Amino acid sequence: MAMVDTNKNQAYLQWDDEFVNPVLARTARIVAEKAKGSYIYDMNGEAYLDFSTGIAVNNVGHCHPKVVEAVQKQAAELMHTSVVTHHKRYIELAKKLVEIAPGGLNSVFLANSGAEAVEGAIKMARYITGRPGIINFKGSFHGRTLMTTALTTSKLYYRERYEPLPGSIFTAPFPYVFRSHFPNNPEACVDECIKQIDVLFNQFIHPEQVAAFLVEPVQGEGGYVVPPMNFFSRLKETADKHGILLIVDEVQTGFGRTGKMFAIEHAGVEPDIMLMAKGIAGGMPLSAFISRKELTSKWPAGRHGTTFGGNPVSCAAALAAIGVIEEEKLADRAAKLGAQIIERLKNFAKGKSYIGEVRGLGLMIGVEFNDAEGNPSKELAEKVAARCFENKLLVLTCGNHGQVIRLIPPLNMSDKECEEGLSILEKAMTF
Ligand SMILES: Cc1ncc(COP(=O)(O)O)c(C=O)c1O
Structure with a gap:
């Protein structure tokens, strides 16, 4: 009996490798099929909580009605x-x-x-x-x-x-x-x-x-x-x-x-x-x-x-x-939610010398990582981003050395989605 390929992403990813100019780097190796609100769904129907919003684009969430x-x-x-x-x-x-x-x-x-x-x-x-x-x-x-x-x-x-x-x-x-x-x-x-x-x-x-x-x-x-x-x-x-x-x-x-x-x-x-x-x-x-x-x-x-x-x-x-x-008064929501997230992450960072700084304005939030000498650590930021991805949270890195995790969620994400994302992130930032 022929094997059924349940990983529908795979065939497309192979075509992508074959036909798309490799200069176009993608962060997450999934094929997005649909998106709604704060989630992107891949071709297998897996849901990813999106704290990247297509690089600060989907401020009102995906496919707002x-x-x-x-x-x-x-x-x-x-x-x-x-x-x-x-x-x-x-x-x-x-x-x-x-x-x-x-x-x-x-x-x-x-x-x-x-x-x-x-x-x-x-x-x-x-x-x-x-x-x-x-x-x-x-x-x-x-x-x-x-x-x-x-x-x-x-x-x-x-x-x-x-x-x-x-x-x-x-x-x-x-x-x-x-x-x-x-x-x-x-x-x-x-x-x-x-x-x-x-x-x-x-x-x-x-x-x-x-x-x-x-x-x-x-x-x-x-x-x-x-x-x-x-x-x-x-x-x-x-x-x-x-x-x-x-x-x-x-x-x-x-x-x-x-x-x-x-x-x-x-x-x-x-x-x-x-x-x-x-x-x-x-x-x-x-x-x-x-x-x-x-x-x-x-x-x-x-x-x-x-x-x-x-x-x-x-x-x-x-x-x-x-x-x-x-x-929906989303600027006010960004200010309020952003301040809460920054405070929570600053508390989380206390006593962790590998977190150099938590900073941000509204829902544009960065967590910068340090190596043992206090220099920028791309390695840690990448490790955190990879762990988030394994747990179905999409985050991007940035910074002159790639040493910063940036959080850019939809401005209208729910409190529950915010909590879900932050708990995945905090676990990923625990070393
Ligand atoms: C501050 C800023 N300016 C300009 C650009 C370029 O925008 P685009 O990629 O739409 O050309 C970007 C993209 O990330 C940006 O962040």
Whole structure:
């Protein structure tokens, strides 16, 4: 009698190995067939609790009924016109983003991916200032196109062998207090970072040649690094002093993730350009950058564009997803649940020298691991992630050495799901 293969994942994984470019690394070797709320189901019907949300995308959970309904309805009405016509979902979404963005940000451009939003914002900043220079920060991640690779410094891994990379990019330190020379003095750490910008101006590029600072409000891929929030007012002061634009990359931090609609609101600073993607459309591909009319009016029509950006189906999904975030008060939930989780994990870490730091903002939470010498331990983080996977909890790592476990659960996970995930995680972190 022929053997029945009950592992339905296996055949697909073999085809994946055969037909998919191996550069595309996947974290979990399962084939997702369905997902709902906080769970992903593989082809054998196994449920995985998802604390990775497709890298901070499914903020409203997988396949939220309101997002699904909006997508289905829109797909039946209008799928694509590109820039050949205006369309109403683009206009409605632009209006909505202006309503929820901080301060006077009131002019929107829609694209497809985070990297594309970064690219568009940099082009705009260079065009309207007439200046070439961009200052980015150590540990940053901004994407995988060539320009965004050049702007990414979280790991060499993302950059090496892609040179020559686009130029006129100068890198300043980011206040990663825990691994800085001032681990117990956030103020001194911020002072030093701001001082190093003056060093760049004195030794590398004249400030009048700098178009923009590009910064993440909480570093994502770089290690879920939450800087002291006064760093941003200091940065804005420096920017304003020299006529430099402040571009804030909210691709990973936006849409309620950190306990506010946008993380920069924690700092009370208004960027000149703000970038959005990931959580914007409940799982559909879409990104945006928003600025002020007084700036965007200096960028003539046609100097930038896109075929797919602002696709009607993605815009409809975004309107629904943002509606869910507002109606279900998911930013508040992220703030409350995040604070509880951080407190619990900090207590768990007490007396465990291999846990270097528990940190986070809202439901963007990192646990950093140390080796016996107190250096970053990728080995431990990977071991914890593997143990979580064995117990059907999906978590990702991040950090300059891969030494951080990051928790990015759906903002509307239930208390029971939260408890289930944390107990798996705590067991996995017990050595
Ligand atoms: C802060 C930040 N910016 C930009 C990007 C690039 O986004 P995408 O992968 O959609 O191009 C990412 C992706 O992880 C990100 O975290």
